Amino acid sequence: MNKGLIAVRYARALLKFAENNNKEREIYEQALFLQDVFVETPSLHTALENPLIPKKKKREFIITASGKNISDLFLKFIDLLLENDRQDCLQSIMMQYQDAYNKSKNILRGKLITAIEIDDTTVADLIKSIEHKVEGKLELEKIVDPTILGGFILDLDSTRWDASLIRQLNSIKQQYIEINRRII
Structure with a gap:
């Protein structure tokens, strides 16, 4: 399946989930922060794509990259991505989430x-x-x-x-x- 389409779907789902929990702005700020980390540290994306790195380690990478103020809602989303083997789409999902959030607001x-x-x-x-x-x-x-x-x-x-x-x-x-x- 097309990674762009996957990213759009996950971003929309995350926005809907965030709206239901009144956390859309908080997730938006985390998406902005994480997007900056991806730009500054291209090796993060490479690590998330690497099939030899265990999911538990990838989870730690994402949590560390997300900073200290990571929300429980965002952690649940990260776990969902890892469970569905979509962690390699995280950067695209963050970009799509920002677009979806901006359009909705x-x-x-x-x-x-x-x-x-x-x-x-x-x-x-x-x-x-x-x-x-x-x-x-x-x-x-x-x-x-x-x-x-x-x-x-x-x-x-x-x-x-x-x-x-x-x-x-x-x-x-x-x-x-x-x-x-x-x-x-």
Whole structure:
């Protein structure tokens, strides 16, 4: 069976289980944390896929990777994955859970890229105006990238608003090149 489809099904089931126990936000935060661990430690995924490592050891790996604040509900889910030999899908399930949670709560996650650090008031104002336009809640990761020179870039799902100075300068440069080609 397709691992992507498996991940979606397990993620939906986990969300439903979490909603029934009023723990969906708690599981969401654990999913975010565990996803970061997978990114920082690719060997974790390799270990979970390895058929030579016993399930008990894999359980210990997952618990250690999940941090100190692992919930009983999440432990039950881990045990279910191990029982059904689906621990190799854990990373995908965590990503799918985040997507399902965000859709159920009408949350858009994105990145706000600026040339310099901006104050929280400015970010709050920007979030408020965007939330009004997208009719949902916004969670932004702030990134400072001096190469954009000024302005900002906002990535939300598959949409990018590029109001950076570097893009505007490149646009002017491209127009200048086009005008000069016509002259020659």
